[in-house]
Amino acid sequence: MKVLILGSGVIGVTSAWYLAKSGHDVTVVDRQSSVANETSFANAGQISPGYSAxxxxxxxxxxxxxxxxxxxxxxxxxxxxxxxxxxxxxxxxxxxxNTKDYHINKARMMRVAEYSRNCLRELRKEINIEYNxxxxxxxxxxxxxxxxxxxxxxxxxxxxxxxxxxxxxxxxxxxxxxxxxxxxxxxxxxxxxxxxxTGDCHMFVTELAKACEGLGVKFVMDTNIEKINKQGSEIVSVSTSKGELTADAYLMALGSYSTHMLANLNIRVPVxxxxxxxxxxxxxxxxxxxxxxxxxxxxxxxxxxxxxxxxxxxxxxxxxxxxxxxxxxxxxxxxxxxxxxxxxxxxxxxxxxxxxxxxTPDGTPILGKTNIDNLFLNTGHGTLGWTMSLGSAKFVSDVINDKTPDIDDSGLSADRYAR
Missing domain, CATH: 3.30.9.10 (D-Amino Acid Oxidase, subunit A, domain 2)
Structure with missing residues (x-):
């Protein structure tokens, strides 16, 4: 299956890694000239599941x-x-x-963050990756x-x-x-x-992108994403400054810029x-x-x-x-x-x-399916994108592959805002 990932920060590139490893033909598109050049570039360097609140x-x-x-x-x-x-x-x-929502939200965040830390440990066993x-x-x-x-x-x-x-x-x-x-x-x-x-997120993403390329992932850089085109219940293409890009499945990993892009599809997310x-x-x-x-x-x-x-x-x-x-x-x-x-x-x-x-207003990222059949989300990580990146990417990859994720999926999708 062809998968197009919108965004080449730590969320987009970790997603590319898991999707490519599961056998998909993956393309990542981004407006920057190299990966991890925006929010992932000089963050605080923490991988802090215990501080996920x-x-x-x-x-x-x-x-x-x-x-x-x-x-x-x-x-x-x-x-x-x-x-x-x-x-x-x-x-x-x-x-x-309030106390009730705080405990619910913190438990959700820690569920993803603890899982992500374990995924990072497994990744280090699999490939030699240096990031201070x-x-x-x-x-x-x-x-x-x-x-x-x-x-x-x-x-x-x-x-x-x-x-x-x-x-x-x-x-x-x-x-x-x-x-x-x-x-x-x-x-x-x-x-x-x-x-x-701890670690240098930019260094990590740069090195992981090289490993992704070894799995056949294509990076389309210096390319502005202009519009996501929907027909019926599916996305049919993405219009960019370099023409139309098509795939079987599309993953939104544009961080703060996900909100307006999704609003054009009548998907409202408070990112x-x-x-x-x-x-x-x-x-x-x-x-x-x-x-x-x-x-x-x-x-x-x-x-x-x-x-x-x-x-x-x-x-x-x-x-x-x-x-x-x-x-x-x-x-x-x-x-x-x-x-x-x-x-x-x-x-x-x-x-x-x-x-x-x-x-997001509750701190938990937005992961998984949308009401559009072939559009998936991996966004809204706040200050914990580096901390939650691997776990979020593995979770979303499993959802795209129609596999049961390793962690409980309750409260992680955009559905929680439907109320």
Whole structure:
């Protein structure tokens, strides 16, 4: 069967891998000149099933109002970019900020994320792929006692989902991240998630794309996707800047750009672009640098070791599809690494980047079938695209192959929004 995948980020390329391995003739089309050149290019570098939690949580609306008043805050809203689509999405997210929905959504997300981590481990056994990966876990650090108290709800969910974790004192944190001894007075405790991993997503996708080509996958790059053409109950072609592309099955993996493309087919999915920023900085003192990923809970900033570099990622900016690289946004992520690992890097050498995370209001990605017979979805992963990529791709590949997926499929399709 011929399968056309729209999008060559980590979601599109991992999907291509599983579909090609199951014997399909796969083509990937993208507007960029190379794979993983948008959201997958410089993300935070975390593969964090244990940190897979929806942003829509009890108390978040109140916290968000406070954050908007702070200079160094994890959330920013661009008033000039507010439109009806944005306000509708925000309303849906707020509707999920209750205890019942939070637990349902977190369990769904962790189901996909844990499965994905296992798929990644299997992939590494199958092929030799280098992407600056480490398997030393995530250390979430708390700066206040109130954060420690608030974490008890998350810990209960970790227990319910069987996720290995360890509750730490400030001194315990040094056992996992010795470089924190310079700033241990800023920390009151933490949680260590030993099964989390780290890695350079762009490097991973680039290497996996080469392996895909070895299986016969074709990459059609520098090609704008203009329209998906439907006839009756099926997609018949995709119009592009280089002509019509046809297949037997079509997979939507365009991240934030899935929404408008699907709307033209009368498929409504609440996938919205949440802008994030990162810094990539060469390490100047290895003894003062983190060993793995440190999550600064106060500022929602991830500080991740990638070989001889550190990737610092954070900030959620609600600004529609505005991709302007705003210097004022780098203060938040700069502060976190300078405050916790002050001797590790030279910030004047940092590469500053921004990208759009494809976020659903409940945090769970949208996977699987649509009401169009040969159109399938793999989108809406938010900040966890790298974390959930392999599992989502394997799940969707099984659905396309009409096989029973390895994990429970309840609540993962677009059908959950029908209500």
């Amino acid at each position: 929806p942003w829509a949580a009890p108390g978040i609306p109140v916290k968000a109002m406070k954050w908007l008043m702070q200079e160094l805050a994890p959330l920013k809203i661009s008033i000039k970019d507010l439109d009806t689509e944005t306000l509708v999405w925000m309303t849906k997210m707020v509707a999920n900020c 990966h480490r398997t030393q876990g995530t250390l979430q650090v708390f700066r206040t006692e109130s954060q420690v108290k608030s974490s008890k709800k998350d810990i209960e969910v970790l227990k319910e989902c069987g996720v290995e974790h360890k509750i730490l004192t400030a001194e315990d944190c040094l056992g996992y991240e010795p470089a924190l001894h310079h700033t241990i007075d800023k920390i009151v405790g933490g949680i260590h998630l030993p099964n989390d991993e 919205y672009p949440i802008k994030g920023y990162s810094l990539t900085i060469p390490i100047q003192d290895y003894s003062a640098a983190p060993e793995s990923t440190v999550m600064d809970e106060t500022y929602k900033v991830a500080i991740t070791r990638l070989g001889d570099r550190i990737r610092v990622g954070g900030t959620a900016e609600i600004s529609s599809y505005n991709l302007a690289l705003l210097e004022k946004r780098r203060k938040n992520i700069e502060f976190s690494i300078a405050d916790l690992f002050p001797h590790a890097t030279d910030l004047t050498k940092a590469e500053f980047w921004t990208g759009l995370r494809a976020m």
